[in-house]
Amino acid sequence: MSSFLPPPALRSLVSCLWSTDGRSRHAVGTTRERVLPTGLVHVVLRLDDAPLRIDDGRxxxxxxxxxxxxxRMASYGKDVRHPVASVGAVLRPGAAAHLFGLPTCELAARHTPIEVFWGRDVHLLREELGELKTQQARLEAFAxxxxxxxANAGAVHPGIVSALIAVEQGVDRVATLADGAGLGPRRFRRLFQETVGLTPKGWLRLRRFQRTLAFACRDHVDWASVAIDLGFADQAHLVREFRAFSGITPGDYRRRAPADPNHVPAS
Incomplete structure (x- = not known):
């Protein structure tokens, strides 16, 4: 998979665009992967009708x-036996409301066909993209x-923007985020969940998990020190959270050595 920076007009709404040419990212013989949660909204258009099967435990x-x-707050299994050329986008918090016309929380923890929102237009777009010969041309048309x-997207509430920035700067208490946003606790929670799709507490936990993945990809890891650095109570707490989000232990994750941190070969 190749990732690309969106054009300037999209950068406040889209964190990245990506494209695949239909080749698998995994070693020969891999049939399944675990897709780990990022907390973001992902838009995917496969340019072939080969079936895509997942299993999220239900x-x-x-x-x-x-x-x-x-x-979402949990991983899911994905059948990777039939890779096809695809394009996609990772949306920034709040962008989904402008693209699909509903609060992000209504998209949470599920996959929804884009035709629900765009009707036949999405089929025409897939046909158009499929006729283009290069990944770059497809990405330009998709963008x-x-x-x-x-084009007429409004701004995310400034209090929620400040809260999201504060989380990346290390703030780890919901009350502190609400105070910094200048909002009461109930209104902050409602606006945050409508914009991001997760509760503030869930987002804090998930962002910490994603930071944990960055350490897990290093050559040598002192998990006790990582636990302290990331604000876990202890190493056991780190492992419990890691399993809750990924379904595997940090050690198992390292043994599987994923080429993409959020796509772990399972079998």
């Missing part, structure tokens, strides 16, 4: 070739469609 599901994956659909 049973196997076959997905539409054009889907929006809402923010143009996103730009058109979000």
């Amino acid at each position: 049973g196997e599901e076959t997905l539409s070739p054009a889907i929006v994956g809402g923010p 143009a469609e996103l730009s058109r659909r979000m």
Whole structure:
């Protein structure tokens, strides 16, 4: 998979665009992967009708070739036996409301066919992208469609923007985030969940998990020190949280050595 910086007009709404040419990212023989939660909204258009099957613990599901994956707090299994050329986008918090017309929390923890929101337009877009010969041309056409659909996007509430920045700067208490946003606790929670799709506490936990993954990818890891640095009560707490989000232990994650931190070969 190749990732690309969005054009300037999209950068406040889209964190990255990506494209694949249909080749697997995993070693030969890998049939499944675990997709780890990022807390962000993912838009995916597969340019072939080969089935895409996932299992999120509630049973196997076959997905539409054009889907929006809402923010989630747990990993899910994905069948990777049929890779196809695809394009996608990772949205910034708040962007989904402008692209799909509903609060992000209504997309949470599920995959929704994009045709629910765009109707037949999404089929025409997939056909158009499939006829283009290069990944760059596909990304440019996809970016143009996103730009058109979000041309009149409004700004995210400034209090929520400040809270998201504060989390990345190390603030780890919901009350502190609400105070910094200048909002009462109940209104802050409601606005945050509508914008991000997760509760403030859930977002804090998930961002800490993602920081843990960055350490897990290093050659040598002192997990006791990492636990302290990231604000866990102890190493056991770190391991419990890691398993809650990924379904595996940090040691198992390192043994599987994923090429992409959030896509772990399972079998």
